[in-house]
Amino acid sequence: MTTPGKAAEQGNPSAEVAEAGTAPGPQEVAAGAEEKLAELEDRWRRAVADLDNVRKRHAAEMRREVEAERARVAAAWLPVLDNLELALAHAEADPSAIVQGVHAIRDQAVQLLAALGYPRDDETGVRFDPNRHEVVAVVDDPATEPNTVTRVVRPGYGTDRHQLRPTAVTVSKSQG
Structure with missing residues (x-):
């Protein structure tokens, strides 16, 4: 037979209660459970709010990155557009020079696509x-x-x- 002290050492809760002298009543157990439930609900709500904030922050960051990448690609095409404008400005010049200019612009565009990974x-x-x-x-x-x-x-x-x-x-x- 185990003594109350030995039972408490072995982790037997009823022995611990017996050692303390009084067992908690149903109202105290319910109050403790409600308190624990309220704490868990609060932690859950905070976790959900944190997750929503992370999602919103990620969506905004993605929009900024997409806009920045679009601007980088568009800026890379500006020299090609400038050279097309120069070719059109000299449309009255020697036709062979125009053809050479168009070939050079095409080569420039091909190099740009290669630099972009294509x-x-x-x-x-x-x-x-x-x-x-x-x-x-x-x-x-x-x-x-x-x-x-x-x-x-x-x-x-x-x-x-x-x-x-x-x-x-x-x-x-x-x-x-």
Whole structure:
């Protein structure tokens, strides 16, 4: 048989109450539970409010980041636009100089897209890759291997992981 002191050491609550001399009544237990419930509700409400504040702060930060990125991209295109304006201002000049200027502006735009992570893809003679190419025509070309890109109709931009647009190509058909 255990003594009240031994029972209390072993974590027996009824023994602890017996040692204290009086057991809490139902009203004291209910009051303690209500107090604990009120504390938990307060903590829960605070946690929900904190979560809502974090969500709002994140949404505002995302809006600012998107606006800043749009401004950076638009600013990167301004030199291209400036050079187009210069070309139009000299439209009356030597036509070959205008053509050279337009080529230079196109090259500038291609370099800008590459710097933004979208390099130009306009290779011919490569194997057809459905991840990079969009077939717009199939041609019978006995001089090339089957499924080879024979002509680029519209260049593509991007990489396998981040593609802005696939390359529109004609492909040699399988011979058989």
